[in-house]
Amino acid sequence: MDIVRTAIGLMSGTSMDGIDVALLRTDGRGFIERGPFLGIAYDGGFRERLKRALDLARPLTDRAARPDELRQIEIELTQRHADAVTAFLEKFGLRSGDVDVLGFHGQTVLHRPDDGLTIQIGDGALLAERSGIPVVYDMRANDMAHGGQGAPLVPAYHAALAGRFQKDGQRVCFVNIGGISNLTYIGAEGRIAAFDSGPGNTLIDQWVEMQTGKTYDPGGEIAGRGQVVAEIAARYLGSPFFQGNIRRSLDRGDFKPLADGEASLEDGARTLAHVAAASIVKSASYLPERPSVFIVCGGGRLNGTIMAEFADMAGKNGSRVMSAEEAGFDGDAMEAEAWAYLAVRSLEGLPLTYPGTTGVSQPVSGGVLVEPAK
Numbered sequence: 001m002d003i004v005r006t007a008i009g010l011m012s013g014t015s016m017d018g019i020d021v022a023l024l025r026t027d028g029r030g031f032i033e034r035g036p037f038l039g040i041a042y043d044g045g046f047r048e049r050l051k052r053a054l055d056l057a058r059p060l061t062d063r064a065a066r067p068d069e070l071r072q073i074e075i076e077l078t079q080r081h082a083d084a085v086t087a088f089l090e091k092f093g094l095r096s097g098d099v100d101v102l103g104f105h106g107q108t109v110l111h112r113p114d115d116g117l118t119i120q121i122g123d124g125a126l127l128a129e130r131s132g133i134p135v136v137y138d139m140r141a142n143d144m145a146h147g148g149q150g151a152p153l154v155p156a157y158h159a160a161l162a163g164r165f166q167k168d169g170q171r172v173c174f175v176n177i178g179g180i181s182n183l184t185y186i187g188a189e190g191r192i193a194a195f196d197s198g199p200g201n202t203l204i205d206q207w208v209e210m211q212t213g214k215t216y217d218p219g220g221e222i223a224g225r226g227q228v229v230a231e232i233a234a235r236y237l238g239s240p241f242f243q244g245n246i247r248r249s250l251d252r253g254d255f256k257p258l259a260d261g262e263a264s265l266e267d268g269a270r271t272l273a274h275v276a277a278a279s280i281v282k283s284a285s286y287l288p289e290r291p292s293v294f295i296v297c298g299g300g301r302l303n304g305t306i307m308a309e310f311a312d313m314a315g316k317n318g319s320r321v322m323s324a325e326e327a328g329f330d331g332d333a334m335e336a337e338a339w340a341y342l343a344v345r346s347l348e349g350l351p352l353t354y355p356g357t358t359g360v361s362q363p364v365s366g367g368v369l370v371e372p373a374k
């Protein structure tokens with residue numbers, strides 16, 4: 001019988017808005033029991049530290065290199081994850097001994113798939129020491145070493161969740177609208193295709209922060225008061241990323257922020273919400289079949305303007321759009337749950353990625369296990 005483990009997944013995504021913590025009981029295969037979730041927001045000061053980490057990482061060519069200041073930020077990030085685990089255990093009445101493994105994503109500071117380079121900061125050994133729990137981390141590297149894009153990795157988890165839709169004969173596509181958006185298509189016969197689909201919230205967050213000091217557009221309400229500026233939308237949607245059937249994974253910095261003065265606050269937010277929705281639809285046209293349903297997770301599902309535009313465009317193609325919650329999932333917890341699931345798969349030596357998800361040459365496992373000292 002397959003071993004069912006209790007795993008906690010820890011995700012600090014490209015939006016750099018905080019740490020998502022989710023518990024899962026799973027065998028890393030078809031058994032999945034979702035547990036509680038906790039989101040812990042970063043304060044403004046630490047977000048600035050993470051932005052600095054992106055600048056410090058830009059010139060790096062060695063994924064193990066940690067210039068002094070970057071190493072300091074890595075230690076702080078790791079300590080924040082250890083504190084997040086402690087807060088999670090306390091909140092839900094658990095002890096560290098109740099948890100078999102932590103799946104630790106860390107923070108992506110540089111992602112250059114064309115150069116075979118992906119760098120996540122986050123010290124797995126330090127987290128194991130501080131938490132007293134075994135840690136699986138660095139889950140993207142082995143995929144890249146085998147010719148994969150190193151992202152997205154969540155599709156293996158989406159595929160495991162899709163079972164009940166497949167039984168209904170549905171062609172399901174999970175859409176994650178995070179800082180960057182990505183898609184996972186699972187056909188009725190279990191065929192899986194996944195890739196990054198374009199800019200998500202990052203451009204919107206950067207624009208709203210520059211114009212107002214707020215870090216995002218709550219509910220998409222600012223965008224709701226604006227109009228799409230056609231030339232700006234065309235500039236983003238005309239990117240070579242959307243041309244041709246060769247999908248590649250994205251770095252947070254791949255799409256340039258909108259410059260001050262290019263639009264009013266509202267029109268800029270509306271245009272970027274339109275770009276977020278239209279890029280999903282454009283990229284989805286490269287899927288093997290038209291999905292019958294899109295299930296949307298990630299913070300972008302809370303932006304009403306993105307969702308209204310996306311539902312409208314997908315509806316014209318005959319596809320239905322629903323939020324993760326409407327489908328019975330938790331759209332905030334999905335990526336952290338996935339990292340818990342992938343950690344258990346890593347312990348079992350099961351594949352994390354497939355030719356259809358990252359373009360890797362063959363299905364490969366990945367991740368590095370560190371046990372705390374006894």
Ligand SMILES: Nc1ncnc2c1ncn2[C@@H]1O[C@H](COP(=O)(O)OP(=O)(O)OP(=O)(O)O)[C@@H](O)[C@H]1O
Binds near residue numbers: 300
């Ligand atoms: N209530 C809300 N209204 C509108 N947008 C929101 C809301 N809450 C969160 N968001 C957006 O969602 C973003 C966070 O999304 P999420 O946590 O899914 O991203 P991430 O995991 O950091 O990114 P990625 O999936 O690219 O790694 C925020 O930066 C913000 O733009």
Ligand SMILES: CC(=O)N[C@H]1[C@@H]2OC[C@@H](O2)[C@@H](O)[C@@H]1O[C@H](C)C(=O)O
Binds near residue numbers: 118
């Ligand atoms: C290199 C990296 O961290 N990529 C992230 C990013 O954020 C969304 C998208 O781009 C996705 O490819 C990936 O994260 C998710 C969790 C993934 O690997 O599935």
